Amino acid sequence: MKKSVRETFRVGADADLSAIDSKGRPIGPRDKAAAAEAVRDLGMRLDALQEALTAEASGGGPRSVLLVLQGMDTAGKGGVVRHVAGLVNPQGLAIASFKEPTAEELARDFLWRIRERVPRPGQIGVFDRSHYEDVLVARVDRLVPEEVWRARYDAINAFEAELDSQGVTIVKCMLHISPEKQAERLLERLDDPAKRWKYNPHDVDTRLKWPQYMQAYTDALRFCSTDAAPWYVIPSDRKWYRNWAVAALLAETLTAMGPRFPEPDFDLEAEKARVKAAVV
């Protein structure tokens, strides 16, 4: 039987990034033109599904979607926001970027700033980086002692299970690129005056810790890919494939949720008569 998009990209307790080809195309379109056409279709599906999700919430439904994006610099978190989140009505989006925590944020539990940005019913939330930074950069750069970051995997699983039980469907994507592709993209940023502002010299420092980051990512994938909040690894060396894959994952997830337009809480015929009688 044919695998679904979710089954294809899902990883679990045995996640192994070195075994996943960042240039791979295990399912879906084989080239850029086919992907462009597929993304157009997905855009229409996503738009309709999101509208139904918004409508459902307007009738009191609790459900929402949260797309979590993680990946090394230049992996394409911003590109997915632009090209995938950009497919739906921006009114229904809640995009949150998590940068280095502020002093106020550091003074609180690491999930505090995350809870603040959980999507409300009807919304599609997008996290550009997330609470996973607290077991990635926090671990690699030893921002906290090991016992602190080690305890966070369980805290994250409990948090995500809580969200799931409240109606938040979580879709976590690790945008997987090769270090060679990163070097290429960093040089592109430097070469193009319109991209130069995205370059941060600090990215090179992070790049030099690639193996440590892959280890930290692997543990995050292994310990925190639950049924309530699965991790997907998206081959991201090809931008068009990455965008298609995330859009397809989102569409499949929303289709499975099956959001429904609410029944009207008014008398339809009486309202038609009222509108017709309201001559101005």
Next chain:
Amino acid sequence: MKKSVRETFRVGADADLSAIDSKGRPIGPRDKAAAAEAVRDLGMRLDALQEALTAEASGGGPRSVLLVLQGMDTAGKGGVVRHVAGLVNPQGLAIASFKEPTAEELARDFLWRIRERVPRPGQIGVFDRSHYEDVLVARVDRLVPEEVWRARYDAINAFEAELDSQGVTIVKCMLHISPEKQAERLLERLDDPAKRWKYNPHDVDTRLKWPQYMQAYTDALRFCSTDAAPWYVIPSDRKWYRNWAVAALLAETLTAMGPRFPEPDFDLEAEKARVKAAVV
């Protein structure tokens, strides 16, 4: 000389809604197909301009844009958010919907909740309804005494001048529809199961006060169309024309602002060498 989009739609101290044809097409495309093509081009322009605005802000620039949308129910505020704001990168958007004020909001100055949602540098903010509700519904439904709403025009002008001086370019659009078109759209909402959730029986009560609303709109347009924050009246009986007009207005405004990519604050050649040397 040919009028610009801004000149065409701008109103001033002599604003007269009864003299503006809500089906009018005083400039731009004559039919839906031409508008679709024009909007595609505008989308590419807006996307590039927004990217430059974001980049400029990343270099410390203070500037942003605030699109204020007002109009009677079904005039198309939501449609403009979807089809015009939807043309740009959602990451750079800050959309705020102002519904009936909460108890907390009512306890404060009417501009308090508005200030909270002013776009930050680099953002394109969109207000779906705004502080103008406080001189529209507040006036028509006598939610506050006359001396209170009368004082608000000056307060609004002072507030908007302050925003302008801080770098917020304000574009205010009144989406102008005829009462006949509204009746048609309300009935459409009732007829289509996928649109029914947008129907609110209260809209008919508001509809019955159409003349009072037009008077309140006229005063808002006359008293608050300043050079710092001009009002534009957009003929909105045709959805495709309305969307084109707002997109064109926004593109013209952003083009006039001329956002610029910042100069890098690092040594370009040194960084290229660092990236090349960072073999992983």
